[in-house]
Amino acid sequence: MFVSQPSLSAGIKKLEKELDATLFERGGRTVLLTPAGHLFQERARAIVAEYQSVRQDLQQLKDKPTLRIATLHSIRGNSIAELISKFHKQYPNVFIELCNGCLPDLQDWLEQGKADLALTWLREQDDDQNSQFLFHQPLALAVPSNHTFAQIKSACLADLNEQPYIKRLNCEFWQLYPKLFDQAGVIPHMVYASNNEEWVISLIQAGVGMSIMPVWDDLTHITYIPMTDLSLSRTIGLQWRRQQNFDVVNWFRNFVVEQDWQVACSSLCQKADMQLDKSLPSQE
Structure with missing residues (x-):
């Protein structure tokens, strides 16, 4: 164990004091484990095995962070x-x-x-x-490319009145929209609501509706229309x-x-x- 006998004895006595239990029967030249000693030995072996396992896991984490x-x-x-x-x-x-x-x-x-x-x-x-x-990313009105809005250069909130609209539940500005729509006297026709951005994009591409959303450059079948009375960006x-x-x-x-x-x-x-x-x- 690479420990001197006196140091080992002192360590065992310290452990017994800490555990408030006698781990060894000491008599003559024979040293035996007590019931408490057998219990502790079993648990200690499990602790050592778990410690070695943790060390292996930490090494793997280091090699594959x-x-x-x-x-x-x-x-x-x-x-x-x-x-x-x-x-x-x-x-x-x-x-x-x-x-x-x-x-x-x-x-x-x-x-x-x-x-x-x-x-x-x-x-x-x-x-x-x-x-x-x-x-930096602006937000604009995304419409299906075959929608009549796709032919106009810009739009305003009033143009959304009774238009099929897809609500983006995870939009960072979602709390702002109801107030803006109300101020503009707009009642969009909510046809769908989703917390999945890809679903919203797919529905717009399929012609289900439109939505105010961030501008992405690689989307097909979607046209972005700048809003003249709304300037949002992130x-x-x-x-x-x-x-x-x-x-x-x-x-x-x-x-x-x-x-x-x-x-x-x-x-x-x-x-x-x-x-x-x-x-x-x-x-x-």
Whole structure:
């Protein structure tokens, strides 16, 4: 055991005192375990085995680190998948866990340590020391490409009156819409409501209805119409816990900032911004 006999005896006595139990029968040259000693021996062997198992798991975690990424419901899955695919090619040993939720969910998961990074909406009050800007994204009216609205250059809220509308339940601005519709005297014809962004996109493409949503550049059969009396936008970026300093988190942060897809999204959004009425105050 690489321990001197006196030190071993002292350690056993200290353990018996801590447990308030006699572990050995000491008589002459014979030392036997007491019933308490047999019980403790059995449990101690299990503890040692579990400890060795934990050490093995920790080594595996070191060799194959896990990165837990939380994303907004309203950020399209294909954009995230493309990003993850590129990251995996550069860091093939990293195991990635993805989960998505609403803005409050992402904030809670970060604070509680259930997520290492969040791909989320950055607001003015967010701390620059634990966030990284990625791209700016305006919101516009998305309509089926065969809809009559697809031929107009812009629209206003009043144009939505009695039009088939798809409600995006996970939109960051959902609390704002009822008030805006009411002020404009608009009663959209709600035909569908979903907390899944891909479902909303598919329904618009199928001609079911229209919706005010973020502008994406790779959608087919959808036309974006700037709103002349509505100027909404969001800033998408990464967030993390300031005290966190995991290597895998730093790898992903640096990787994302260097990606070309960020530039492509920014270019798209600048183009869409040019269509919006610049005279309107931002409600971001």
